[in-house]
Amino acid sequence: MPYDPILVQPMREELTSIGVQELRTGADVDEFMQGKTGTTMIVINSVCGCAAGQARPGVRLALQSDVKPDRVATVFAGQDVEATATLRGYFSQLPPSSPSLALFKDGQVVHFVPRHAIEGRDALSVANDLVAAFNKYCAKSTA
Amino acid sequence: MGTFHHDRGELHGITVVVDTTGPEVYVGRCDTLDEGAIVLLDADVHIAGVEGSSKEEYVRQVARFGHWKKHERIVIETGKIASVRRLGQVPLQ
Numbered sequence: 001m002p003y004d005p006i007l008v009q010p011m012r013e014e015l016t017s018i019g020v021q022e023l024r025t026g027a028d029v030d031e032f033m034q035g036k037t038g039t040t041m042i043v044i045n046s047v048c049g050c051a052a053g054q055a056r057p058g059v060r061l062a063l064q065s066d067v068k069p070d071r072v073a074t075v076f077a078g079q080d081v082e083a084t085a086t087l088r089g090y091f092s093q094l095p096p097s098s099p100s101l102a103l104f105k106d107g108q109v110v111h112f113v114p115r116h117a118i119e120g121r122d123a124l125s126v127a128n129d130l131v132a133a134f135n136k137y138c139a140k141s142t143a
Numbered sequence: 144m145g146t147f148h149h150d151r152g153e154l155h156g157i158t159v160v161v162d163t164t165g166p167e168v169y170v171g172r173c174d175t176l177d178e179g180a181i182v183l184l185d186a187d188v189h190i191a192g193v194e195g196s197s198k199e200e201y202v203r204q205v206a207r208f209g210h211w212k213k214h215e216r217i218v219i220e221t222g223k224i225a226s227v228r229r230l231g232q233v234p235l236q
Contacts, residue, residue: 050156095209114209116158116230 002079003047012076014056015043018063021073026086029075033090037106038070039138042087045076046099051118055099058118058126065131067139069103103133110137152176158210158230159183160202163223166191168198170210170230171217180220181227185212206233 002008016022020043023029033040043059046052063072075083077098088096091109099118103111111133118126154173161169161181171186187210189201196204210230 048156095211097209100209112208116206116209119157119231120229121231 002081005079008047008076008079011045011047011052011056012074015045015059015074018060019072020059020063021071023073023075023083023087024080026082029083029086029090032071032073033087033104033107035107036071040071040073040104041069042102042104043072043074044084044087044098044100044102045074046078046115048099048115050120051115052099054121054123054126055101055118057123058121058130059101061123061127062130062134065134067131067134069134069138101130103137105137154227154229159227160205160230160233161219161227162198162225163219164225165223166193166198168201169217169219170202170205171212171214173227174216176227178221180218181224183217183219184215186214186217187211188214188217202230202233203235206230207235 012022021032023032043055045056062068075087077084084098091102091112094109094112095114097114100115101113102109113129152175154176157173158170159173161183163169167188167190169183169186169188171183174182174184187205189196189198191198194201
């Protein structure tokens, strides 16, 4: 059963306030994902305090990096059920996990951070790993 | 910000690997752990030999990508447990 929207709203705004696009429906997800090139990060948000409580500030810190994905969006697992299910169809080879972070390049998942890789870590540690992935997959060629 | 349950033990809500003295190894989100048993939610169980890979191979796989939920809730009695560790602390190599 979804949590009270009033309780969840600040958890949404922790990401949307820094420009992360929120995808609330399956149609939103398809429009955002289909036919896009470049790099995209999706944050699968969650109410879980053990992991999401560090994932969101970790994302905020990581997005201050000079090198970052071209586009960043979020769905809220357990709240926006249709949007989350639609998104998971884009990397159905991986087990569902929330919160989690998926980095796409030209439509393919190139880096995935499942919930268990966030649990027990602090935001800076999560951010540092994300920045390393950004540097690996999102850096623009200067050649 | 999020939901916390500090009264449920330090592993509550954490994804753990429960190795047993038998061929089974379990992965799931720890609900409770006490002197009698550990309760896992959204869990998977792998039986070494029966399902192709060893316990170690299975654990390395789920450490990298996560696990597929096959059971809502599993109770493992303490007497069968060899070790409990956080999945996030399993080396990926």
